[in-house]
Amino acid sequence: MMRGFPTKKVYGQSKLSTCPFCSRSATQKTETGLEVCHRHTNEQLQEIKCTCGRWLEQRAGKYGPYFNCLNCGNLNFGKAMEIKALTSGMAERKRPIP
Ligand SMILES: [Zn+2]
Numbered sequence: 001m002m003r004g005f006p007t008k009k010v011y012g013q014s015k016l017s018t019c020p021f022c023s024r025s026a027t028q029k030t031e032t033g034l035e036v037c038h039r040h041t042n043e044q045l046q047e048i049k050c051t052c053g054r055w056l057e058q059r060a061g062k063y064g065p066y067f068n069c070l071n072c073g074n075l076n077f078g079k080a081m082e083i084k085a086l087t088s089g090m091a092e093r094k095r096p097i098p
């Protein structure tokens with residue numbers, strides 16, 4: 001690994017999407033506006049439970065899919081994926097209190 005070299009590229013970041021099911025680059029969209037690879041166009045995201053305990057509602061916006069929580073408001077896709085990882089991975093664990 002090279003050190004001191006920026007590995008994160010900022011430019012073009014918003015355009016580069018990855019399939020949430022397999023992490024390949026997303027080239028297609030599902031009916032709900034979710035960007036996926038060509039193999040997962042018929043997949044649907046599992047329901048995501050927000051950190052507050054409510055279910056998130058997936059919506060398709062002008063800039064791609066996002067999620068809405070009745071308690072917390074709108075969440076961008078990346079944030080929702082973080083929450084999904086948190087809530088699906090440790091369903092019965094204590095959740096971090098901000
Ligand atoms: Zn995929």
Ligand SMILES: [Zn+2]
Nearest residue numbers: 050052069072
């Ligand atoms: Zn919430």
